[in-house]
Amino acid sequence: MGKYILKRLGISVGILLVVMFIIYALLRSLPASYVETMAIQLSQAPGAKPYDVWVTQLNEQYGLNVGLVQGYFVQLKNLLTGNFGDSWKFAVPVTQKFSQVIGISFVMGAIALVLEILIAVPLGILAASKQYSRRDYAITAGALIGISLPTFFFATVLKLVFSVKLGWFDLFGLVGRDYPNLSPWGKFWDMAAHLVLPIITLVVVSVGSLMRHTRTNMLEVLQADYIRTARAKGLRNRRVILNHAFRNTLIPLVTIIGGSLPGLFAGALITETLFAIPGIGYTSYQAMVAGDIPFSMFYLTFLAALTLLGNLLSDILYAVVDPRVRLG
Amino acid sequence: MTRKEQMLLEKRRLAKKVPQSQYLTQMRDSRNALEIEELRTCFFTDAGVVQASDGVSFDVPMGKTVAVVGESGCGKSAMGLSVMQLLQRPQGQVVGGAIRLNLGDCAYDIAKTPENVMEKLRGKAVSMIFQEPMTALNPVMTIGKQLQEVLELHEKKRATKRHAIKLLDMVGIANGKGVYEMYPHNLSGGMRQRVMIAMALSCNPKLVIADEPTTALDVTVQAQILELLKSLKDKLGSAVLLITHDLGVVAEMADFVVVMYAGRVVEQGTVEEIFYQAAHPYTIGLMKSKPVVGRPVESLYTIGGKVPNPINMPDYCYFRDRCDTKTEDCDGQYPAQIQLSDTHIVSCYRAFPREDADGKHSGS
Numbered sequence: 001m002g003k004y005i006l007k008r009l010g011i012s013v014g015i016l017l018v019v020m021f022i023i024y025a026l027l028r029s030l031p032a033s034y035v036e037t038m039a040i041q042l043s044q045a046p047g048a049k050p051y052d053v054w055v056t057q058l059n060e061q062y063g064l065n066v067g068l069v070q071g072y073f074v075q076l077k078n079l080l081t082g083n084f085g086d087s088w089k090f091a092v093p094v095t096q097k098f099s100q101v102i103g104i105s106f107v108m109g110a111i112a113l114v115l116e117i118l119i120a121v122p123l124g125i126l127a128a129s130k131q132y133s134r135r136d137y138a139i140t141a142g143a144l145i146g147i148s149l150p151t152f153f154f155a156t157v158l159k160l161v162f163s164v165k166l167g168w169f170d171l172f173g174l175v176g177r178d179y180p181n182l183s184p185w186g187k188f189w190d191m192a193a194h195l196v197l198p199i200i201t202l203v204v205v206s207v208g209s210l211m212r213h214t215r216t217n218m219l220e221v222l223q224a225d226y227i228r229t230a231r232a233k234g235l236r237n238r239r240v241i242l243n244h245a246f247r248n249t250l251i252p253l254v255t256i257i258g259g260s261l262p263g264l265f266a267g268a269l270i271t272e273t274l275f276a277i278p279g280i281g282y283t284s285y286q287a288m289v290a291g292d293i294p295f296s297m298f299y300l301t302f303l304a305a306l307t308l309l310g311n312l313l314s315d316i317l318y319a320v321v322d323p324r325v326r327l328g
Numbered sequence: 329m330t331r332k333e334q335m336l337l338e339k340r341r342l343a344k345k346v347p348q349s350q351y352l353t354q355m356r357d358s359r360n361a362l363e364i365e366e367l368r369t370c371f372f373t374d375a376g377v378v379q380a381s382d383g384v385s386f387d388v389p390m391g392k393t394v395a396v397v398g399e400s401g402c403g404k405s406a407m408g409l410s411v412m413q414l415l416q417r418p419q420g421q422v423v424g425g426a427i428r429l430n431l432g433d434c435a436y437d438i439a440k441t442p443e444n445v446m447e448k449l450r451g452k453a454v455s456m457i458f459q460e461p462m463t464a465l466n467p468v469m470t471i472g473k474q475l476q477e478v479l480e481l482h483e484k485k486r487a488t489k490r491h492a493i494k495l496l497d498m499v500g501i502a503n504g505k506g507v508y509e510m511y512p513h514n515l516s517g518g519m520r521q522r523v524m525i526a527m528a529l530s531c532n533p534k535l536v537i538a539d540e541p542t543t544a545l546d547v548t549v550q551a552q553i554l555e556l557l558k559s560l561k562d563k564l565g566s567a568v569l570l571i572t573h574d575l576g577v578v579a580e581m582a583d584f585v586v587v588m589y590a591g592r593v594v595e596q597g598t599v600e601e602i603f604y605q606a607a608h609p610y611t612i613g614l615m616k617s618k619p620v621v622g623r624p625v626e627s628l629y630t631i632g633g634k635v636p637n638p639i640n641m642p643d644y645c646y647f648r649d650r651c652d653t654k655t656e657d658c659d660g661q662y663p664a665q666i667q668l669s670d671t672h673i674v675s676c677y678r679a680f681p682r683e684d685a686d687g688k689h690s691g692s
Contacts, residue, residue, distance in 0.1 A: 225458060225460055226466040228414055231450070232455060233450065233478045234450035234481055235451075243477075244466050244469070247469075323468060323511045323513070324511070324513045
């Protein structure tokens with residue numbers, strides 16, 4: 001087991017290096033060049049140096065005067081020595097900006113994921129245990145509606161109903177107007193109230209696919225011979241489903257959930273933007289548009305590392321739920 | 329038969345409070361462990377209704393082995409699953425007839441028994457051994473747990489590890505303690521089938537249904553498993569309903585044989601009657617198509633043609649179009665059953681007593 005994990009980690013590092021190169025190459029070829037935008041601005045100042053001179057000077061200053069490969073190794077060396085650099089767009093160290101915005105995205109994503117699992121798995125099992133019943137049709141139709149709803153539309157409808165018509169929540173923002181004057185508990189509740197609509201949006205638009213996965217897996221498991229054996233023993237339907245079928249359903253679900261872990265850190269670009277929540281999704285979007293290489297590089301590398309880790313994690317979890325899988 | 333009727337049957341099956349008088353019954357002969365009478369089992373498919381068992385009747389005497397033989401798709405497994413009420417629901421339903429199971433002090437008509445009562449009978453009064461030992465055990469549960477589950481369910485006491493290991497010993501697994509902790513994928517096919525047998529026999533059932541118990545095993549293991557089944561059956565006094573298409577297994581195990589074709593019983597009798605005095609052309613064909621050691625042949629005998637479409641069966645002998653010996657009588661409606669001896673029954677026009685002088689059709 002230990003040896004297997006070490007081997008997988010080694011492979012992951014190799015993949016990560018390649019991915020980082022691709023990220024760097026892509027960022028370098030972005031049409032939105034931070035340096036050019038800045039050079040235009042600087043050259044327009046009265047009595048300033050011409051644009052070409054500024055570009056050359058800035059390129060040198062930002063380390064863009066070298067080729068792709070050389071630039072990549074410079075970046076790599078910086079990253080490996082723990083020097084992540086300063087964000088060009090936000091003019092603060094990358095890690096500082098990142099840690100400012102990641103928290104809220106993570107909290108939102110984690111709550112949404114937990115709710116999603118708590119809603120999707122039981123409903124999927126309920127639907128599958130009585131296939132083609134009214135209950136099944138209702139749940140499947142609900143899942144389909146959730147999948148089909150575009151985030152921006154659903155978020156807007158929620159805002160219309162709960163903020164505009166009912167006035168229960170603020171229209172957007174992470175904190176209310178009186179936030180600084182509130183007690184610590186008041187601050188907590190204020191923030192929680194502002195997160196309700198974004199989290200509902202996230203859950204509703206993503207719960208459907210997990211539910212359908214659960215239902216399909218469960219249906220497949222319920223067809224299995226060992227389920228018939230369990231029934232032949234005289235077990236009640238409830239126990240057949242909970243004791244015999246459920247654990248077998250978990251096997252594919254673990255992969256899906258493991259694969260969605262990096263998503264916790266990816267933020268939710270559209271939702272965060274719609275609700276004006278300063279999370280990582282919104283911030284990385286701003287950085288990317290501005291051509292902010294250090295921030296984008298750090299963020300994308302971080303996600304790549306998480307994805308690799310998530311895959312490794314789900315493979316290990318496989319072995320935990322399924323005794324037939326032996327790692328090695 | 330429509331979808332509505334199927335839903336009605338399903339509803340009746342799942343009804344919670346059903347008075348005992350609805351499903352308790354009397355055995356016709358108290359020496360029988362199981363009596364099946366005019367059993368009709370249907371599958372409601374999108375293409376139409378398939379009659380998997382169409383008026384099947386036979387008895388399983390206590391402590392005896394009755395083999396049901398027939399080709400694939402003839403309805404023998406569906407019949408077995410009907411006795412367990414384990415048909416793929418809601419599509420598969422028992423729509424008529426009676427399945428009387430003798431529990432000694434009382435008898436249940438399984439065709440009318442609701443699901444919540446059936447749960448108490450399954451695994452205790454009647455149990456089943458399935459065809460595929462590879463997939464019939466839950467892959468994520470230890471053998472011990474799967475065995476203990478049955479005991480805890482029916483024996484009403486805290487089943488212990490010792491009890492489960494004793495069962496493993498009973499079916500000839502030497503390393504009971506080790507196997508107890510193992511998962512199904514750690515065992516060979518023969519071992520798994522032994523575990524299945526241990527599971528099926530753990531509560532001393534009155535009747536064991538073995539649905540092709542040896543088909544998936546290689547020949548040497550087959551013999552061991554059959555030997556085991558036979559000795560345990562005698563020890564526990566259970567009756568066995570053996571579903572198979574292997575005539576060698578039938579000769580080895582059975583006291584009585586029921587031959588099924590396209591959902592109907594075409595012939596039944598003692599094993600000697602079926603093997604030496606087969607009367608139905610289908611049975612004769614089956615006997616001819618089995619290889620005999622020491623008799624070299626170019627190719628084995630086959631019955632030509634194929635089984636008619638199970639949806640909308642015609643009302644004439646289902647075997648007519650494949651029969652070597654058909655007469656003009658065979659165009660008539662489905663032949664009635666003829667009693668050739670106390671135990672030997674056949675459905676064939678050729679077995680009808682003839683009045684005209686040259687009527688004796690000399691068949692095989």
